[in-house]
Amino acid sequence: MLSARWQPMLDMQAEVNRLRDEMDRLFGRWTGRRFPLAPTTYPLMNVWEEDENLFVETELPGMELGDLEIYVHGDQLAVKGERKEPGNDKNTWHRRERGYGKFARVLELPVPVDEDKVAAAFKNGVLTITLPKRAEAKPRRIDIRAD
Structure with missing residues (x-):
């Protein structure tokens, strides 16, 4: 990756999650269960990139x-679904x-992707989405000329 973008909303979300975890830990000592704050962001996601793909x-x-749906539109990825309750x-x-x-979880993509070539695989409860980068988002080597 060539540069890091400042993403204040992600920083703020991380801080909110940290505070929520601290409250859960603190109140869990007395109640034996999680403190009923707003639900944790779900599903949790790992995002990484290589030269060609995100x-x-x-x-x-x-x-x-x-039970799952995936959408890519512009610079956003949406993962939607429903976990059904046991019937008994x-x-x-x-x-x-x-x-x-x-x-539903909407994620801002850090680089432009080719929406027509996105692929997804679901195996053993793990969803992996491969998003090919658009040409303008791929790193390009610049040859240095000696003068």
């Missing part, structure tokens, strides 16, 4: 392929920590 990876355990309501629940329901 990659996004997210863990979605227990999800089925048909006759159980007596002692603890129910896993979340269920619809989710």
Whole structure:
């Protein structure tokens, strides 16, 4: 990567997540459970790049392929889905920590991508999205001429 962009919203989100984790830790001592603050960003994503591609990876355990949708528009990637509740309501629940329901996560892409060539693979609960960079986003070597 040639340069790093300043992304104040990501910095602010990281700080909010840090504070939320600290509150969870603090109040969890007394209650034995998470403090009921706003839901944590879901799904969590790893984003990295190589010369030709940008990659996004997210863990979605227990999800089925048909429960997921991916959209790329301009400089944004959206991952949407629904984790369905188990169908057996006759159980007596002692603890129910896993979340269920619809989710959506929109991610600002750090470089322009070729929307027509985006590919996604879902294996063992891990979604990997490969986003080929547009030509203008790829690093270009400049030869230095001796005078």
